[in-house]
Amino acid sequence: MVQKRAAVLEVLRSSEGHLQADEIFRRVKQYYPNMVLATVYNNLHALTNDGYIRHIKTATGADFYDKTPTPHEHALCVNCGKLIDADLGDLAALLHERADVPVLSYDLILHTVCPDCDSGCNENNI
């Protein structure tokens, strides 16, 4: 494992777990100031391919990277834009079972109000 790839992985692992490429870039840049965004993308793709992390595409075009590669669902906070984990049990099995088409995989993003925003919801008039 190459230095900068390791740095990208380390930044992600030491984070809350769901970062966007530009945020990872910002953080890795503190250790490697001459780092470039393309390198972050290169390494994120490589790490995703190798199964170290997971790439979560959202419909808004702002993709997230997840330090936890094992399958689980996600929810996007409509207030703060943060991506959090969501527990839906073994949804994959259920989708396979119920769907009237073969399910190779799926993209699911719930829209929610995260606990942080919910507790402070008066501030933002939700």
Add this chain to the structure above:
Amino acid sequence: MVQKRAAVLEVLRSSEGHLQADEIFRRVKQYYPNMVLATVYNNLHALTNDGYIRHIKTATGADFYDKTPTPHEHALCVNCGKLIDADLGDLAALLHERADVPVLSYDLILHTVCPDCDSGCNENNI
């Protein structure tokens, strides 16, 4: 309802049901050659707001518009890129029930091989 808006809706209604903006543009342009893509987007937004159609965002950035506004799920064919309807029963209820976060709404796209591609799958070495 204004002429061009009606034309956009009519093109969508007379289609298989899941078109992308540029395809709608191409089709409407046959009747209104001076039509512009921005107008298609304007009208698609208006029609979506008014509940005539549904806007389906995909993670690939290629959004679809659905002539059927009532809730149902979708599957994207990994071979031909077509979006088809998928029946999963009342998934919304299930997600609300199972999720450990409040579910305001959700984006779900299954990945599948559509019947057309499945029947001709040898041609494309799937």
Add this chain to the structure above:
DNA sequence: ACTCTTTTTAGAACAATTCTAAAAGGAGGC
């Protein structure tokens, strides 16, 4: 040291969508 492959860089390119400001169109009142 030499070669081969991988990684990194810099910056351009991309693609779908959105924005902006101006022009055109249409409806209703007078």
Add this chain to the structure above:
DNA sequence: GCCTCCTTTTAGAATTGTTCTAAAAAGAGT
């Protein structure tokens, strides 16, 4: 028939996150 107001349309630029390209740099193995 004209005026005013509001909506729709146009043209084209801007946006945004991501991907591509070609060249430079770095590493590994011999």
